[in-house]
Amino acid sequence: MLKKLLSHLENDNCGQFFKCWNELFVEERNKSSDVISLEFNIHLYFVTFPLRKSPPNKEEYRKRIEGLKKLLEDQGGCKYSTDVQLVQYFALPYVAEPEKHPIFRELVQKKWVKNLFENLSSFLANYATNIAETQDVLFQKWMTTYRLQYNELLEKKCRKLQYDYYRIVDIVNEMFNYLEQSNHELGVIHLSSEYMMGMKARFADATANAEQHMHANIALQEMDKKHNGLRKTNTNIKKKNRMIKNESNASVGNLISTIRSASSSLIKLKEEKEKKEVIVDNVIGRLNYTKIGNCLIKSASGRLSCLLLQALRQRITRIPIENAGQVLAVYANNDLLLLKHLKNSVVSVITSQGDNGNDAKEELCRLLNSIASFSSGRNYLLANNQGKELIATLTTALKTKKLQHYAGEHVLATLQKLSIRSSVQKELIKLGMVEWLSLYLGGKLSPTALDYGCALLLNLCLDPSGRSAASRVATIFTTTIANLISDHKLQVCTYINGILFTILGIAQIKARVKEINLVNTVKEKLNNHHCKDDEKQLPIIYKILNGGEF
Structure with missing residues (x-):
């Protein structure tokens, strides 16, 4: 098996390699942290293999990097993120020229490949000697469990x-x-x-x-x-x-x-x-949703709308999760918020109200946040033209300060949950949310608003057009990030560190970072041992700021 695996690795035979690999480790739960780490490094080896050829095959590399991106988005992100050393490579699909990047250029070097082969050989040799003992122990456990069940x-x-x-x-x-x-x-x-x-x-x-x-x-x-x-x-x-x-x-x-x-x-x-x-099923199914929608529009700023929206939200939040999915399905099938009417939807009408409709706005935003917390809810909100009208309505209301206090916080939370989809990221970037967040996060915010605002900005920076938007407002953007890093009271370290990691490859940002001497701020925070996230992530950022030397 060892010879087969090494042969497939040398010959760039990814499919056959992982077929043999999965025969060794049939179940995911049996994989140790060492196995998971080694497995991810092997994925990186196959992805970057075209770049190690002479000359490099860029077209083949682009195909493979899309496969890695899909792997991380589907299930690999959660599995491989347990190892802090691997997290830095999650940004590889978003780097145009990894061979020139201070972190990723080692992947195309012979030294890294040699270490990978040695680690694989050593691991498989130890695994072969221990597998017999492990199987005996597992068999004994299985027999004990079988007797108990019998x-x-x-x-x-x-x-x-x-x-x-x-x-x-x-x-x-x-x-x-x-x-x-x-x-x-x-x-x-x-x-x-x-x-x-x-x-x-x-x-x-x-x-x-x-x-x-x-x-x-x-x-x-x-x-x-x-x-x-x-x-x-x-x-x-x-x-x-x-x-x-x-x-x-x-x-x-x-x-x-x-x-x-x-x-x-x-x-x-x-x-x-x-x-x-x-x-319960009869009550939810027998409600006249057309009448509810019309009532919400006619009494957009009234107490009746507040009570209706609150009751509809509690149908989701005060029942078991498995039943909440059924309720959301009924809401979606009956188009509760009249989203098909676009500019005449419940969301558009209520968010356009003046100060006398603040209570109704807050209840609506709470309902939207609850719906967006479920995958089926996000499907409903984005069903019509990928939710472009809804996203535009919410962002406009945020920018024009029509949503204050808790309403604004819940809309930020809604947009952050929707922004896990690339189509929403692109739409928000087009609407100027990167520029707006650069200013917004520099103000005095509640912990909730700051948390969801930073998480939303991180999601937008993962998209190449989001990083381009950040470069256009490099001065404001870097000043805001620097202020957030230097504030030791904040607990949004992982988001801020993630934003920095994704944008430091942009020339305008890097130049501005040098001007404000951000490296000293990062070093000071690293020495203060602010939190565990900083202890794991800041050394990598510090290394990038120093041109790859740490």
Whole structure:
């Protein structure tokens, strides 16, 4: 396997390499941090392979870098971000010439490739020696788990048999009572009292024998548990076992009444739960959403709109997450906010109101933030023309200061959640949000507004056009970032560090950074040990500011 992997690596055979690799590590949860780190470095090796050719194949590199970008956006970002050393390479898809970049140029050097081959060979050699011991341990664990599950299954079957037995006892007793009553009152069934007494005696003997067998089975199970040392930690199972033993020691009549009451209570609980679910579904489904939308538009600044918007939001926020998705689906199917009407939508009408509609604006923005917190909600908000009209309405309201205090904070949060999609990033950049945020983040803001504002700016800077927009206002942009870095009270370090990391490759920004001597500010903050994020991320930024020397 080692020879195969090294051969595929040397021959740039990415597909065959990862086929063999995944055979070694079938399940993701079995991969250690070392495996994940090595795996990501191998991805980087294959992506940058065309750049190590003579001459470099730029076209092939662009195809492969798109594949890496998709990998990080889909599931790789979360998996590989656990290693701090790997995070710096997440920006590789956004760097035009990595061979000239102070961080990424090592990827095209022979020294880095040699180290990768040595690390892979060493790791696989150690893995081969330890795999036999690991498999033995896993097999023992599997056998223990299998025995526990098998014993649990037997106990469940035993409890089911006991439950069925007591139910049959109940039915037979009712039959005896009915026969006896029919014989005495109606005289239709001619059975002598001696015959009835004999039948009851036989039934009582059979019941006693069955109970003795059940007692013996329970005792054997307990002996097996003690012999094997397999003690259950689940207290609920123990309580149920005790209850079954107590029931079997009681009289047949008491057992039947207990089972009757327990089963009836369970049936009632189930019926009540189903009834509540049906009521909730019926209420949500039967609402007249056209009437609600028209009411919100006609009373755009009134108390009725505030109450309606609050109630609609609480339908999402005060129920379990799995049910919230169903509610959002109903909202989307009925176009709750009339987004298809574009400039005549609920959002456009309410945000255009004056100061007397501030309460309604706040409730609307809270609702938008709640909807944007779900993937299905974001799909609804961006369904019409990729949400361009909605985004334009919200950004205009922010810039013209029509959304104050909490309303503005919730709109920032909404835009930040929507901006995880590249189409929204491009639209916000066109609308001048990079320039606006450069000024906005320099003011006195609440912690929430600052948090979502910085996160939104980071998302916009990930797009090449966002970095171009930042370069056009390099003076204001770098001044704001420098002020945010120097303020040790702020807890938005990871966003600010991310913004710096993405824009330091721009010539205008780099020149301005040198003018304001940002490297000293970064060094001072690094020496103060402000937070864990800074301790991990600032050394990389400091290295870039020093031209790659640290």
